[in-house]
Structure formats: C-alpha cells, structure tokens
Ligand SMILES: Cc1cc2nc3c(=O)[nH]c(=O)nc-3n(C[C@H](O)[C@H](O)[C@H](O)COP(=O)(O)OP(=O)(O)OC[C@H]3O[C@@H](n4cnc5c(N)ncnc54)[C@H](O)[C@@H]3O)c2cc1C
C-alpha cells in the first residue's frame with residue numbers, strides 16, 4: 001500500500017514482530033482483511049536481536065563441549081572455537097538484518113503492510129508516520145491489535161546510561177567480541193549471554209542483585225553459576241552496582257560490597273519495559289508506557305475493539321507464548337466479527353490459558369534448563385498440596401551413553417490431590433528436547449498411573465520419566 005493513502009481494514013495490527021505476524025495471519029485465514037504496521041524490521045525482536053541470533057551465538061560452543069565429552073570424538077577436536085565463523089553464522093540467521101524474506105511472507109499470506117511509526121489516534125483508528133514524514137490514517141472495522149513488544153529496561157544506576165551500555169540488541173548483533181564483559185542482571189538474558197561470551201573467550205563478570213534465574217527451581221541457577229565459574233567467568237551474587245563510569249579503556253563498575261569491576265563493555269540485562277510510550281495510548285484513556293492488561297482472549301480490559309498480544313501484555317515474555325496468544329486472538333477476532341460462537345472457557349480455542357500455569361521455557365545456558373508449569377515454590381504459594389520428586393539424570397543409561405560424566409537433575413512437582421504433574425524442570429546438557437513430553441503431561445493433566453504406560457525407549461535420556469515415576473512410587 002502506498003504511504004499517504006487512507007484506508008479501512010477489518011483489523012489493524014500494530015507491530016510486525018513474530019506475534020503481530022501470527023495475529024494477522026490467523027485473522028486473514030478467518031476471512032478478514034488485515035493491515036500490519038511496522039516501524040523497523042518485519043519479524044521483530046526474536047528474528048533479529050533476540051531468540052535466533054542469541055541461540056546461534058550459543059550453539060557452536062555447545063557442540064564443541066558435547067564433542068569434548070565423548071572419547072573418540074574429543075580426540076578429533078584439536079582446535080578452538082572459530083569466533084568469526086560463529087558470528088558469520090549468526091549473521092545468516094538474521095538475514096544480515098534485512099527483512100525481505102518476511103515481507104515476501106506477509107505478501108503470500110495476504111497481509112497488507114504499512115511501514116512507519118503507528119499511533120492510535122482515536123477508537124479503531126491508527127495514524128502511521130512514515131520515514132519521510134507523510135501520514136497515513138488507517139481505520140479498523142473490527143479490531144486494533146497492539147503487538148509492539150518490549151524494550152530492554154535500563155535501571156537508574158548512577159552513570160549507567162551515560163556509559164552507553166550494551167543492551168541485548170548490542171550483544172546479539174555484535175560483529176566483534178570484547179576481551180572482557182560485565183553483565184548486570186541474573187535472569188535469562190544475563191546467563192545466556194554470559195554463556196555465549198564465556199564460550200568466545202571473553203572474561204565475563206556477572207553481577208546479580210540476587211541469585212541466578214530466581215524464578216526457576218533453585219538448583220537451576222546454582223548449577224549455571226557453577227558451570228559459568230568452570231568456564232572462568234566471575235559470578236558475583238547478591239550484590240548491587242552503585243556506579244558505572246566510562247573510561248578511555250572501557251567501563252568501571254563500583255559495587256555496594258566495595259568490589260570494583262573493570263571491563264571493556266557492560267551489558268545491562270535487567271528485564272524489559274513495554275513499548276507503549278509512544279503508541280497513542282493517551283488518545284484512548286490509557287497510560288502511555290504501561291503494560292496492556294488483557295483477558296484470556298487478549299482483549300484489553302475495558303475495550304471491545306482493542307487487543308494486546310505478545311510481550312506488550314506482560315503475560316509471558318516468550319515468542320511461543322506470544323504466538324499462542326496470537327492464534328487465540330486472530331481466531332476470536334474473526335469469530336466475533338462473524339458473530340460466530342466464541343470458545344473462551346479455560347483451554348478453549350479462543351483463550352491462551354497456558355499462560356497461567358503451563359509455560360514451557362528453555363534457558364540455553366550451559367547446562368540447558370528446560371522447565372514447564374509451576375515450580376515447587378510457586379505451587380506451594382498457589383496452595384497446592386504437593387510432593388517433589390528429584391532424580392539425577394546422569395544415572396540413566398541414555399545420559400551415560402550421551403556424554404561421559406553427564407551431570408543433570410530432574411524435578412517433578414506432583415499435585416497430591418489429583419495425582420497429576422504441575423511442573424517439571426530438567427537441568428543438564430541437551431535437555432531442551434525433553435521438554436515437550438513434560439508440557440503434554442502438564443497441559444493434558446495425565447494421571448500418574450496412566451503415565452506409567454508411556455514407556456520411554458531404552459537407552460534414551462527420556463528414561464528419566466520412568467525413574468521419576470519409580471521414585472514417586474506406583475499407585476496401588
Ligand atoms: C536476548 C533475548 C533472547 C530471547 N530468546 C528467546 C528465546 O530463545 N525463546 C523465546 O521464546 N523468547 C525469547 N526471547 C523473548 C522474545 O524475543 C519475545 O518474547 C518476542 O520477541 C516478543 O515478540 P513480540 O512480537 O511481542 O514483540 P517484538 O518482536 O518486539 O515485535 C514488536 C514489533 O513492533 C514494532 N513496533 C513497536 N512499536 C511500533 C509502532 N509504534 N509502530 C510500528 N511498529 C512498532 C517493533 O519495531 C517490532 O518489530 C528473547 C528475548 C531477548 C531479549
């Protein structure tokens with residue numbers, strides 16, 4: 001569509017990240033006309049500055065570690081990681097930060113694209129300002145979906161902003177590797193980037209005000225801290241940064257405990273802030289800069305035409321959860337537009353129920369952490385009567401064959417009243433691919449006595465399931 005042409009569509013999607021693209025696709029498949037508005041690259045954060053480049057940065061060192069853990073292969077590995085080759089592979093995953101492929105996909109899916117910065121200017125109206133300053137007014141017959149994502153949150157630490165820190169965007173798109181890197185934060189971005197850069201030979205210092213990965217089972221963060229130290233990273237826990245100063249050689253961080261950390265660069269990895277500061281929320285009575293609170297069909301509370309999907313609603317800041325919300329929202333918008341039945345009871349077609357207690361997540365650190373559902377602490381807090389079952393993954397034959405000295409832990413959290421699994425956490429090399437079985441068990445609430453009949457193939461790491469069940473004990 002040409003800039004400057006005012007138009008009416010059934011649905012306007014603001015933001016063409018993975019989530020916005022999926023909402024648009026489902027609404028088109030539901031028979032609606034859809035325009036998507038994008039101010040940067042079609043594909044958004046996940047494709048260019050988050051999931052894909054970060055995983056590409058991590059993968060090569062992971063393969064190297066895996067080879068070194070298996071005699072026969074280990075002897076064949078005689079060199080070190082080729083960092084430039086890793087960065088080049090990462091560049092290919094981001095299509096060198098060009099979105100032609102994604103634009104082609106939009107076209108093939110029948111979704112119109114308007115490039116520029118979009119702002120809601122009235123109910124069901126979005127005004128897009130293009131790079132040349134021209135404005136296009138779009139109106140929606142049925143719905144406006146805000147899918148504008150989130151930005152890195154930079155806390156008010158004296159001197160931090162002035163020091164020009166890296167955020168996740170700089171870390172994932174860097175074309176060179178610093179000799180030393182200080183990382184503020186102890187969440188997923190911090191540990192993944194610490195793992196990646198430690199693998200490149202960078203001297204990494206992680207500074208966390210708490211432990212690492214504190215929303216997961218405690219043994220996850222503890223094992224990652226240990227593994228980072230084994231990779232010669234420095235991990236400073238339970239301490240805060242008082243002051244950051246840029247110097248001719250890099251940065252100096254002064255911590256509350258008196259420690260001074262000097263590094264070539266500092267990465268701030270302290271969570272996310274919603275990209276709603278300049279999307280016109282004030283025009284419809286909402287607070288600019290706030291997260292958009294929704295019901296389970298992704299309708300923003302208080303509206304019958306405004307939806308919010310993906311990071312911007314703060315339900316579960318993960319691409320797959322956002323895409324699940326997108327499928328629900330795209331379909332429900334089409335159903336409501338046609339006056340068709342809406343399936344909005346828990347686990348219905350038009351709701352993202354999984355966000356509440358069945359969110360799968362992999363932290364691609366060394367070792368990997370794969371978790372779904374409630375942790376033991378969260379389950380207790382929610383009032384469940386639980387039993388916690390732990391098992392060392394390294395004891396199962398499949399893990400022994402996979403790598404010498406395989407170290408890993410699995411935890412299953414059982415709802416004692418219903419004898420179903422509320423949550424599972426795996427920590428260990430390559431555990432990411434174990435996760436979907438756990439997600440099935442949690443979402444389908446498979447009774448434990450039935451799970452005994454899901455026999456794991458021998459000798460695979462999935463044998464851990466049988467060991468967990470045996471440790472729990474077979475119901476009489
Ligand atoms: C380093 C890092 C690694 C991650 N790794 C993973 C992972 O491995 N797996 C996983 O599931 N999740 C991961 N995540 C989280 C994941 O990236 C996000 O959950 C996901 O990108 C959110 O998608 P979204 O479509 O909601 O937002 P975004 O991808 O941010 O898309 C929003 C789009 O809206 C556009 N936009 C914003 N405002 C406007 C406006 N006013 N006008 C026009 N366009 C606008 C933006 O330019 C952007 O393209 C990671 C995050 C980070 C930071």
Ligand SMILES: NC(=O)c1ccc[n+]([C@@H]2O[C@H](COP(=O)([O-])OP(=O)(O)OC[C@H]3O[C@@H](n4cnc5c(N)ncnc54)[C@H](O)[C@@H]3O)[C@@H](O)[C@H]2O)c1
Pocket residue numbers: 155156184185186187188189190192208209210213269270271272317318361362363364
């Ligand atoms: N593999 C994946 O799925 C993956 C990878 C990266 C990011 N993500 C998603 O992206 C989101 C953002 O990740 P993140 O690591 O930035 O956030 P996070 O919420 O996981 O961690 C934030 C960390 O910053 C710390 N922190 C917050 N405010 C601080 C302050 N003022 N001073 C010092 N420390 C402070 C917290 O204590 C915590 O350790 C997460 O929700 C995550 O789900 C997912």
